[in-house]
Amino acid sequence: MAIHTLAVLVENSPGVLARVASLFSRRGYNIDSLAVGPTENPKVSRMTIVLNLEGHALDQVSAQLFKLVNVIGISEMKDVDSLKREILLVKVANKAATKEIAKKHNVSIADETDSTISIEAVGSSTAIEALLTELKPHGIRELVQSGLVAIERGANTLADRTLSTMGTANESESNSSTADYQN
Amino acid sequence: MGKMNGAQSLVNALEAAGVDVMFGIPGGAILPAYDPIFDSKIRHILVRHEQGAGHAATGYAQATGRVGVCIATSGPGATNLVTPLADAQMDSVPIVAITGQVPAPAIGTDAFQEADIRGVTMPVTKHNYLITDPADIPRAIAEAFHIASTGRPGAVLVDIAKDALQKETTFNYPKNISLAGYNPVLVPKQESINDAAALIAQSKKPVLYVGGGVIKANAAKELMQLAEITGAPVVTTLMARGAFPDSHKQHLGMPGMHGTVAAVTALQKADLLITLGARFDDRVTGKLSTFAPNAKIIHADIDPAEIGKNRHADVALIGDLKNILQALAPATKSALAKSQPDLTPWLNETYGWRSKFPLGYDKPSDGSVSPQYVIERIGKISGPDTIFTAGVGQHQMWASQFIGYEKPRTWLNSGGLGTMGYAVPAAMGAKVGAPDTTVWAIDGDGCFQMTNQELVTCALNNIPIKVAVINNESLGMVRQWQTLFYNQRYSNTDLHSKRIPDFKLLAEAMGCVGLRCERPEDVDKTIEAAMAINDRPVVVDFNVHRDAMVWPMVAAGTSNDDITVARSMAPVWDSQEL
Numbered sequence: 001m002a003i004h005t006l007a008v009l010v011e012n013s014p015g016v017l018a019r020v021a022s023l024f025s026r027r028g029y030n031i032d033s034l035a036v037g038p039t040e041n042p043k044v045s046r047m048t049i050v051l052n053l054e055g056h057a058l059d060q061v062s063a064q065l066f067k068l069v070n071v072i073g074i075s076e077m078k079d080v081d082s083l084k085r086e087i088l089l090v091k092v093a094n095k096a097a098t099k100e101i102a103k104k105h106n107v108s109i110a111d112e113t114d115s116t117i118s119i120e121a122v123g124s125s126t127a128i129e130a131l132l133t134e135l136k137p138h139g140i141r142e143l144v145q146s147g148l149v150a151i152e153r154g155a156n157t158l159a160d161r162t163l164s165t166m167g168t169a170n171e172s173e174s175n176s177s178t179a180d181y182q183n
Numbered sequence: 184m185g186k187m188n189g190a191q192s193l194v195n196a197l198e199a200a201g202v203d204v205m206f207g208i209p210g211g212a213i214l215p216a217y218d219p220i221f222d223s224k225i226r227h228i229l230v231r232h233e234q235g236a237g238h239a240a241t242g243y244a245q246a247t248g249r250v251g252v253c254i255a256t257s258g259p260g261a262t263n264l265v266t267p268l269a270d271a272q273m274d275s276v277p278i279v280a281i282t283g284q285v286p287a288p289a290i291g292t293d294a295f296q297e298a299d300i301r302g303v304t305m306p307v308t309k310h311n312y313l314i315t316d317p318a319d320i321p322r323a324i325a326e327a328f329h330i331a332s333t334g335r336p337g338a339v340l341v342d343i344a345k346d347a348l349q350k351e352t353t354f355n356y357p358k359n360i361s362l363a364g365y366n367p368v369l370v371p372k373q374e375s376i377n378d379a380a381a382l383i384a385q386s387k388k389p390v391l392y393v394g395g396g397v398i399k400a401n402a403a404k405e406l407m408q409l410a411e412i413t414g415a416p417v418v419t420t421l422m423a424r425g426a427f428p429d430s431h432k433q434h435l436g437m438p439g440m441h442g443t444v445a446a447v448t449a450l451q452k453a454d455l456l457i458t459l460g461a462r463f464d465d466r467v468t469g470k471l472s473t474f475a476p477n478a479k480i481i482h483a484d485i486d487p488a489e490i491g492k493n494r495h496a497d498v499a500l501i502g503d504l505k506n507i508l509q510a511l512a513p514a515t516k517s518a519l520a521k522s523q524p525d526l527t528p529w530l531n532e533t534y535g536w537r538s539k540f541p542l543g544y545d546k547p548s549d550g551s552v553s554p555q556y557v558i559e560r561i562g563k564i565s566g567p568d569t570i571f572t573a574g575v576g577q578h579q580m581w582a583s584q585f586i587g588y589e590k591p592r593t594w595l596n597s598g599g600l601g602t603m604g605y606a607v608p609a610a611m612g613a614k615v616g617a618p619d620t621t622v623w624a625i626d627g628d629g630c631f632q633m634t635n636q637e638l639v640t641c642a643l644n645n646i647p648i649k650v651a652v653i654n655n656e657s658l659g660m661v662r663q664w665q666t667l668f669y670n671q672r673y674s675n676t677d678l679h680s681k682r683i684p685d686f687k688l689l690a691e692a693m694g695c696v697g698l699r700c701e702r703p704e705d706v707d708k709t710i711e712a713a714m715a716i717n718d719r720p721v722v723v724d725f726n727v728h729r730d731a732m733v734w735p736m737v738a739a740g741t742s743n744d745d746i747t748v749a750r751s752m753a754p755v756w757d758s759q760e761l
Contacts, residue, residue: 011364015301015313022305063488069310069330072364 003032004058005077005084005150007158008047009039011070019068020047029053029061033086035147041159044072048149073162077150087146088121088128093139101134116141189317190215190348193281194223196324199356202252204228204243204615205281206236210256211296213283215348228615228644233260235608235637237267240278242612244271245595246570246620248401250332251278251612257285258296261342262303266602268338269307273599274422275399277336279327286346287315300342309337315344317352329360334367335486336399367485371502371510378498379457379481380514384522386455386479388529389415392438395422395598396460396484396504398591403427405508406459412516413457414526416533418446420461422598425588435537439467440737441580444540444754447735447743449533453478460484460504463493464599473742483507540735540754542584547728552703554653554727555581561623561651562586564710569621570613572596574606574630576660578653580733582625604633610648611641621649621714628654628680635689641720642694649713650690650722655729656680663732667750681726690722698723 010016017036024031032050039046051061062074077084089110092098095117102109102119105127111118121131125148132143152158187195193216197205204226209217220227230236233255240251251271255264261282271278285294301313310330312323320343327339383389391413397406403426410417410433417427418438427434436443438450450456450467456478461467468474471493482489482496483504490499500507544555558581562571567589573579573596588594595613597605610624631652641648653659662676680686690697696716700709700723713721735748748754 015305018302019305026306060488060492063490063492067486067488069362069365 001052001054004051004053005082005148006049006051006062006065007075007077007150008049008065008071009073009158009162010045010047011072012038012043012045013070016045016070019070020049020065023064023068027061027064029057033147035149037149039159044159048077048147050148073158075152075158075161077152081153082150083153084124084148084150085122086125086128086148088123088131088143089118090121090132090135090143091116091118091141092135093141097138098135101131101138105131105134107131185353186351187354188215188348189320189343189350189352191219192317192320192352192354193324193343193348194219194225195354196321196356197225197252197281198223199321200324200328201249205252205254206230206239206243206612207254207281208233208236208256208260210260210283212257212285212345213254213260213281213348214256215345216254216281216283216343227254228640230608230640231636232634233263234266234604235611235634235640237264237278237280238270238602238605238608238634239612239615239637240280241267241271241274241276242572242595242609243616244276244278244612245609246592246613247616248592249277249616250328251276252281253278254281256283256296257300257345258298260296261300262298264340265303265307266600268304268340270597270600270602270605271338272307272309274597275336275395276338277331278338279324279331280338280340282340282342283348284313284342284344287344288346290315290344300340304340307338308340309335311340311342313342313344315347317347317350320347320352321354321356325357325360326362330362330365334365368487368501369485369503369506371483371500371507373510375498375500376507376510376514379483379500379511380518382455382479382481382498383413383457383515384518385524387524387526388452388454389413389526390449390453390456391415391417392450392456392458392461393417393419393423393426394459394461395420395426397423397426400460400485400504401591402505402508403591405505405512408512409508409515412512412519414530415457416449416530418442418449420464420467420598421583421596423461424583424594425591428589429587430589435533436542437583440469440739441584441733441735442467442737443537443542444735444746444748445533445537447737447746448536450475450478451743452532455479456481458482458484458496459508462489468493469737469743470741473744483511540748544731544734546703547731549728550703551728552701552706552725554578554655554725554731555585556703557651557653557700557706557725557727558582558625559585560706561625561710564707564714565621565623567593569593569623570595570610570617571623571625572606572610572613573625574627575601575603576627576630576658577655577663577731577733578625578627578630578659580660581653603627603630606630607634607648607650608637610650611637611646614641614646614648624648624650626650626652627659628652628656628678628686629658631686632678632680632684635693638690638693638695638720638722646720647717648720649716650720652686652722652724653727654680654686654724655727655731657729659729660733662729666730666732667738686722686724690720695720695722697721699726700724701726
């Protein structure tokens, strides 16, 4: 099993999240996390999907996703050439210890009461995990985490590759083995 | 363009999409559409159950290559279309379903006859729409026909809220359709074509593994060219029967669970499978890990997601099969001109299996009618121009085995979903699409009892199909499995249908001619009597031996190497063949 991150550009149309969820459910793919949000183009939303898969299954998942009419482009976000971030909000009982850990990890305090302290952190999955491991002994009362979001390093954009001619029929990639699925 | 309501816009859009016939039933939510349908040049055939409308659309599409259309109301009307939608989608048949939906303000309130049919059909359609604004109707219809008929064909549903049908709008049919996320690859890469040709030129034991995609792409002629250039043996899957003539010397028959020994064994022993529009379905491969263990794979398909789904492809050819075959034929010809392996030993071997292990059946010793004989005689007497449809089960397998198919689009069946009850409504749709062609539905007594009500539709609408009920008084294929795998414990497979219902009387009650045949010596003259009736549908109740079984057989989940030609009987191979 291996963790893969897919960036998926989809048409901003009703039902598209249901289509993606339905596909994953029907084909038996496991989603670790899913984040959906708007992009620089109001017609397009972007999903970041983290999957736990075996070997060649990633190609199959990408190919099946790409068959959805509302999916415009797919690219794998590899660790080496992308920025990946998660958001953590966590409410902890031991205020003093938490303040120290927050300082050490350079994360900010978002809220404080007599009995709890809430901190917010943005970071890679490993950084968030490290922070949580340290906080654990100090009485985590409540925590919430976002799905991971990812963007390619450098000047390239996923939209450049997939959307430059959006709305007109264009050259398609045939994709038996490529990681990128684009129209 | 003048003002009109959404319903008129819908009908105009269907006309603009080239629809000449649709199958359906009105109801509350779709009722506004039925008013302009009354005046339209589109022929509307009023069926007796929405499932019949869906399978009729599929049969029409399979027979003609055009998009089949069905129409139903909201709620139960729409949910009754789910089975045919799933069926068409599994077999890559282009159909468009139009459904009425409750008015937009009522959506989500559990209104009368409300069902979230877009949500329900998401996993069983290629795409679907929910339209609440009448201005969106023409575009949705245009896109639906485009999506259903291009790329890998499939089922598309357009659900339209009643108030969108009633509101005023203007009709504006899009000239061009462009979908950001949908641009099927049609032309294969030349370097992949060259790689495939090189593999073919190296192969000493090639097999052309032909699937239904060849028929969908209207590429039978191109397939013949490639087959004759390579000289390789050909197998045609259940969905591809007719893509390559059964009478051709290179044809080994159908592979799979009930395939011929020659076809199954050739795939197992091949060093190269030239896979054309087939998908390595479990019914073909048997236990996947033991399938064609020594073969390299060329996989040609229009759907990139089929490549590597079940079996790794050494060379993938993505595109329309007609284009692929047109490119592959000359490339193969020139590759073979440089080096042509001698296929003689391989052909001798495969043709040897074919002559040593032909399809056959035993005549029942009690003098009753053999079901295989009935089907074989219908094929012979009606001839290769006939369109045959089948339900699902033993009769379907026998119809795939004992009728000789020479032309594409003459064998229509439910291959992927395995939908019992497909035969009668599909035959109805096929006959509407090809009115001058004889259409025989080969049906089982179990299947026939699921959808025979459409014979009323046929009788009233001058759709004179012929139905052969292969009546073994049981759910025959299930009974066969009980015989083989459940110690002959026939739990709930006895239909007691020798006379209840009386299929002859039932046929007559529905306005058809009813015939019955109970003796082997009457088979030919009964078929000929049915052939002579062209003004009405005709149903023949063939009372057949109930213990007949479908052979050969590869039991589910086992290896193709373990094919049996009769009960507990593996083929006896010469020692040098093993």
